[in-house]
Amino acid sequence: MSTIIRNGTIVTADLTYKADVLIENGRIAAIGDNLTGNTELDATGCYVMPGGIDPHTHLEMPFMGTYSTDDFESGTRSALSGGTTMVVDFALPSPGQGLLDALQMWDNKSGRAHCDYSYHMAVTWWGEQVFDEMKAVVDRGITSFKHFMAYKGALMVNDDELFASFRRVGDLGGIAMVHAENGDVVAELSARLLAEGNTGPEAHAYSRPPQVEGEATNRAIMVADMAGVPLYVVHVSCEDSHEAIRRARQQGKRVWGEPLIQHLTLDESEYFNADWDHAARRVMSPPFRNKQHQESLWNGLQAGSLSVVATDHCAFTTEQKRYGIGDFTKIPNGTGGLEDRMPMLWTEGVNTGRLTPNEFVAVTSTNIAKILNLYPKKGAVLVGSDADLVVWDPEAEKTITAGSQQSAIDYNVFEGKKVKGLPRYTITRGVVAVTEGKMDSREGHGEFVAREPRGTVNRALSQWKELTAPRPVERSGIPATGV
Numbered sequence: 001m002s003t004i005i006r007n008g009t010i011v012t013a014d015l016t017y018k019a020d021v022l023i024e025n026g027r028i029a030a031i032g033d034n035l036t037g038n039t040e041l042d043a044t045g046c047y048v049m050p051g052g053i054d055p056h057t058h059l060e061m062p063f064m065g066t067y068s069t070d071d072f073e074s075g076t077r078s079a080l081s082g083g084t085t086m087v088v089d090f091a092l093p094s095p096g097q098g099l100l101d102a103l104q105m106w107d108n109k110s111g112r113a114h115c116d117y118s119y120h121m122a123v124t125w126w127g128e129q130v131f132d133e134m135k136a137v138v139d140r141g142i143t144s145f146k147h148f149m150a151y152k153g154a155l156m157v158n159d160d161e162l163f164a165s166f167r168r169v170g171d172l173g174g175i176a177m178v179h180a181e182n183g184d185v186v187a188e189l190s191a192r193l194l195a196e197g198n199t200g201p202e203a204h205a206y207s208r209p210p211q212v213e214g215e216a217t218n219r220a221i222m223v224a225d226m227a228g229v230p231l232y233v234v235h236v237s238c239e240d241s242h243e244a245i246r247r248a249r250q251q252g253k254r255v256w257g258e259p260l261i262q263h264l265t266l267d268e269s270e271y272f273n274a275d276w277d278h279a280a281r282r283v284m285s286p287p288f289r290n291k292q293h294q295e296s297l298w299n300g301l302q303a304g305s306l307s308v309v310a311t312d313h314c315a316f317t318t319e320q321k322r323y324g325i326g327d328f329t330k331i332p333n334g335t336g337g338l339e340d341r342m343p344m345l346w347t348e349g350v351n352t353g354r355l356t357p358n359e360f361v362a363v364t365s366t367n368i369a370k371i372l373n374l375y376p377k378k379g380a381v382l383v384g385s386d387a388d389l390v391v392w393d394p395e396a397e398k399t400i401t402a403g404s405q406q407s408a409i410d411y412n413v414f415e416g417k418k419v420k421g422l423p424r425y426t427i428t429r430g431v432v433a434v435t436e437g438k439m440d441s442r443e444g445h446g447e448f449v450a451r452e453p454r455g456t457v458n459r460a461l462s463q464w465k466e467l468t469a470p471r472p473v474e475r476s477g478i479p480a481t482g483v
């Protein structure tokens with residue numbers, strides 16, 4: 001069984017050219033002219049691009065006394081609907097729970113996925129068991145480890161734990177990841193706001209000013225540098241955090257920053273809406289920021305100081321959000337976006353001239369494939385790559401509305417936004433899952449994608465750290481060790 005994508009323009013992170021694509025056995029078998037196959041997909045007027053990779057999702061995650069509502073079934077269906085063909089979810093041990101135990105839980109859930117997926121592992125506590133099991137996790141092909149510097153009393157790790165874990169990740173050839181917010185300060189500010197009668201969703205934003213993010217990002221960067229590990233900063237929402245990442249990259253540090261489509265396109269005014277539900281549905285950490293911070297994020301994508309656009313898809317229903325009526329700290333943190341990331345970024349990024357189509361591919365797919373050592377299996381249009389592709393119609397339009405979304409929740413934070421640029425076809429390992437908005441995806445089609453440790457950036461960093469490691473000064477007549 002073979003499929004030809006005919007008459008399209010291939011757009012990758014570095015090239016734009018006209019050619020047809022032949023798909024066989026789930027992979028790209030040939031790229032060129034005059035190819036033949038059993039079935040044909042017409043890509044006239046469309047771009048043929050690597051399917052999106054969303055490296056930041058929380059599907060059916062136990063969090064803040066409940067579970068995020070989109071699971072691997074509805075979450076990955078949403079992904080495909082919007083042109084995303086792979087997600088990377090966070091396996092999240094509860095404090096005290098073993099990493100392998102958590103992994104088993106995630107394996108039990110992910111069998112329902114409609115598209116391919118991988119995991120990051122969260123380090124939510126520290127001890128000998130965690131240290132030991134990290135090796136087994138890497139052997140399973142999970143090479144990125146997330147640390148929460150916020151959520152005090154729940155998921156947060158302290159600096160000594162951060163440093164110990166970062167060193168272990170570095171030794172294992174993995175990547176350290178951080179949710180960078182100063183959890184101690186957030187806890188203090190939250191308690192004070194509540195005591196002063198600030199109980200509504202807007203107080204969530206007051207409790208997490210940009211400084212808490214800037215400080216934590218800078219701290220994580222410095223700790224990672226001392227530990228000798230590459231660092232990936234998730235959900236960068238503001239200039240304070242972006243500035244720390246920009247500076248570090250200019251200093252040659254191996255740091256990447258990930259803004260979310262929500263922070264790029266929605267702002268803090270959402271929290272001042274008179275409707276409690278409207279504001280609470282948009283509560284996430286870090287919160288939405290003002291227009292200046294948004295501009296900084298767009299500039300970072302253009303300049304290359306920020307590398308990846310993700311969603312942090314963690315969707316709660318209105319009913320779940322209402323757990324926090326009377327106390328904003330109990331509103332489950334998280335928003336959706338899996339289905340809308342690609343169309344929203346194309347509309348607000350490419351259609352405005354802020355991003356080229358090639359830059360769009362880079363920040364939605366290829367960059368993260370390289371960072372996570374998935375490239376060129378994923379994130380590429382090359383012979384031998386998985387046929388995870390999106391045939392993108394730049395003229396197709398729709399208005400986003402919860403009524404027609406794949407997500408299982410009852411609202412959409414992008415409700416009413418008009419987008420121009422949508423998938424004509426989304427193809428997951430050679431199988432057409434979406435045709436002009438019509439779903440034909442299959443539960444259980446998705447496969448786990450294992451990743452190798454010690455990618456090129458790890459090897460370069462290790463080499464440099466070895467070369468510049470502290471060494472004893474040789475002094476004649478004085479032994480290095482005491483007598």
Ligand SMILES: NC(=O)NCCC(=O)O
Nearest residue numbers: 179284285312314333334
């Ligand atoms: N971001 C958020 O508010 N919820 C999901 C968990 C996290 O990434 O912090």
Ligand SMILES: [Zn+2]
Nearest residue numbers: 179234235285
């Ligand atoms: Zn986070």
Ligand SMILES: [Zn+2]
Nearest residue numbers: 056058312314
């Ligand atoms: Zn997250």
